[in-house]
Amino acid sequence: MHISVIGCGYLGAVHAACLAGAGHEVVGLDVDARKVAGLQAGEPLFHEPGLAGLLGRTVGHGLRFTTDPGTLGAAEVIYVAVGTPQLGDGQVGVGQVGTGHAGNRRATGNPAPDGSGAQGPVTAGRADLSQLDAALRQVEAHASRTHRTLVVGKSTVPVGTAARVAERLSQSDADLVVAWEPEFVREGHAIADIRAPARLVHGLPDDPEQARFARSQLARCHRGIDAATPRLAVDYATAELVKTSANAFLSTKISFINAMAELCDAAGADVTALADALGLDPRIGAGFLDAGIGFGGGCLPKDLRALQARAGELGAQPVAELLGRVDALNLRARDRATEALARLCGGSLAGRRVAILGAAFKPDSDDLRDSPALGIADRARAAGARVTITDPMATGGLRRLRADLEVVDDTLTAATDADVVALLTPWPHYLRLDPAELGEVVAHKALLDGRNALDPDEWKRAGWRYAGMGRR
Ligand SMILES: NC(=O)C1=CN([C@@H]2O[C@H](COP(=O)(O)OP(=O)(O)OC[C@H]3O[C@@H](n4cnc5c(N)ncnc54)[C@H](O)[C@@H]3O)[C@@H](O)[C@H]2O)C=CC1
Ligand SMILES: O=C(O)[C@H]1O[C@H](OP(=O)(O)OP(=O)(O)OC[C@H]2O[C@@H](n3ccc(=O)[nH]c3=O)[C@H](O)[C@@H]2O)[C@H](O)[C@@H](O)[C@@H]1O
Missing domain, CATH: 3.40.50.720 (NAD(P)-binding Rossmann-like Domain)
Structure with missing residues (x-):
């Protein structure tokens, strides 16, 4: 299966290597050229036990890392594992990835920074979704125009985000289906946790046909994982809340x-x-x-x-x-x-x-x-x-x-x-x-x-x- 992973930090790099280890053709995409060069050389810039060895076995054998978003066009599944750090003061939160929904903006009474006149949240503590926003722009620009692609959110996001992402991507001229699969790995144990998770939680679209497509693609992605692992199919909001x-x-x-x-x-x-x-x-x-x-x-x-x-x-x-x-x-x-x-x-x-x-x-x-x-x-x-x-x-x-x-x-x-x-x-x-x-x-x-x-x-x-x- 052709899989892309956008964001190759602590989570995405290990996830990409594990998918390649399970026999998939995987491209890891990151904007950080140093990180990409290190991973491609089998020398990650961060310490995760077993990762260097796994990269040594998989890079060049199903796995490669790149900064080129053009590679997304070949993917059947695109995982998104970019960072969602804490916002500093004066930045925007959930509204960044949406298509103009005012829901969370009403909460704070602060003006939106996009000059739209809408009310925007400006409080520290919220998640900064700007990396997710940039990743979605790459998906919109480069995902296949000839086959349907499943976009799977791995990043930890505020409840409500997945629905907004799905709404936004439904307006793309690519055929994109969104699922959210929160990740429960611990640093230091990431490889074992990814290979043998305690459970898989799948936030699926409400549309039954899209949900069936998402489930079957996710099942193909997880072919290396024990069939007895509990797999919970839920709606987007529940999946997001299970994680947080x-x-x-x-x-x-x-x-x-x-x-x-x-x-x-x-x-x-x-x-x-x-x-x-x-x-x-x-x-x-x-x-x-x-x-x-x-x-x-x-x-x-x-x-x-x-x-x-x-x-x-x-x-x-x-x-x-x-x-x-x-x-x-x-x-x-x-x-x-x-x-x-x-x-x-x-x-x-x-x-x-x-x-x-x-x-x-x-x-x-x-x-x-x-x-x-x-x-x-x-x-x-x-x-x-x-x-x-x-x-x-x-x-x-x-x-x-x-x-x-x-x-x-x-x-x-x-x-x-x-x-x-x-x-x-x-x-x-x-x-x-x-x-x-x-x-x-x-x-x-x-x-x-x-x-x-x-x-x-x-x-x-x-x-x-x-x-x-x-x-x-
Ligand atoms: N670190 C962990 O063990 C776990 C992390 N998570 C969640 O996964 C997400 C990622 O976490 P980390 O890997 O720790 O973050 P990180 O900051 O180590 O990695 C994020 C990566 O995304 C890249 N990136 C940012 N924008 C990009 C774009 N537009 N295109 C391509 N790459 C881009 C960055 O350069 C960076 O390498 C967060 O939402 C986090 O909460 C969830 C479970 C475990
Ligand atoms: O969302 C995430 O990224 C991950 O966050 C944590 O994983 P992690 O941050 O790697 O580390 P933990 O092992 O959970 O430890 C977190 C912190 O709690 C501290 N801790 C942990 C356990 C404990 O009993 N006491 C304690 O102070 C640790 O020293 C450490 O500072 C969760 O355990 C993972 O399930 C989750 O996927």
Whole structure:
């Protein structure tokens, strides 16, 4: 099957490689020529375990990457996996991809930036759909004029977007059918998650004939996936909401356990034991109950804020408030960690040296987007500390993005003369640190275990002052 994937970032590149691995003829399209050259050379510009090997086996054998949108004409299916980051102030949201619908514009009372006089939303937190808009322009210009093409949205979008995309593409002179297939992969596990998903959710058109076409094309795309995988056929809006509510639920679970960690700190209890006990109740489940410095990355925070904004636009204010509390609790974990650092330094971070181990938002990733570790680094610096930071995988990106930070290559250099060491991303490498060896180079043996990942007794026995997050 001939498939194009528009947008070859963390999601699209892995998706394209997995489709090619399953035997399809795949073209990955991106506007970033450096990214395309790296992928075509089998050397992705980001770290995802197994991706380089998979590219080595598939590039030139069914897979290629390009910046040429003219390649879209050959595709039977076009996946759209472009970014949908959080809008900055003063930009537009959902209305960007539409055909003039005023629905969400009424919500804010701000003028539309297209000069149309319509009312447009101008609030941070919404999804920025400008990449999606550009991708749709490419589809409109280059999709086949001789055969019908299925356009499948993979990007995470505010509810209502898919219907607008379908309405817009129905006005094209190409024969285009739209489906939305939200993606649930985790960075660091992307290949396994794509090959063996827990479920496939297909947002299909209302028109039965178009829906049949979409289902049969999607079934062909997924020929490598276990036939027993649950496949849920729903309408566009439900599919969009399954994705954003899944991420919101995971975020809520993390913020809940971090709220309990704060209570544990106040009451002298231990949140790790509490989470173990909660997790044994099958109705609760053990996943996503690791308390610490909270969630970050390119998805959970921005998806939570986009859903909050959308709930507000749709008039569901209590829902927006709930999601806002989850976000606030998440950011509060960063504040609490910074306060813990200050306590370990005797009450103030002014003039203190802080060594941060881990910059990526989680292990097995070099993704720095909305990283809690960087949030804490910035808070500590604002409180007067001198911060040195290291990470096994993310130092290259960190130096490029944050020239203001003191970035070093290894743990011992970071920790030399430190008044306090903070473990903020639980890379396996850090979990094996020797407290005695680290104790030789620091100025003071004080440790913040921001992910509750170390054995407190081992560190205390080696003479360290240990603080976790909600942990005795
Ligand atoms: N990162 C992940 O693991 C997951 C991401 N998602 C969603 O997938 C979408 C993509 O996420 P990421 O891959 O993390 O973003 P990303 O920012 O890493 O990748 C987006 C890519 O799209 C490219 N692009 C932008 N406009 C384009 C255009 N007009 N034509 C061709 N390429 C274009 C960019 O250059 C970039 O390489 C987002 O909506 C995200 O929420 C969903 C599940 C998992
Ligand atoms: O939409 C997305 O892009 C993806 O977002 C998350 O995946 P990901 O961002 O790769 O990372 P997670 O493993 O979910 O971790 C997110 C953040 O939560 C933190 N976390 C996770 C679990 C936990 O118990 N506690 C906790 O603080 C992690 O350290 C990390 O900062 C979801 O897990 C995926 O299902 C989803 O597809």
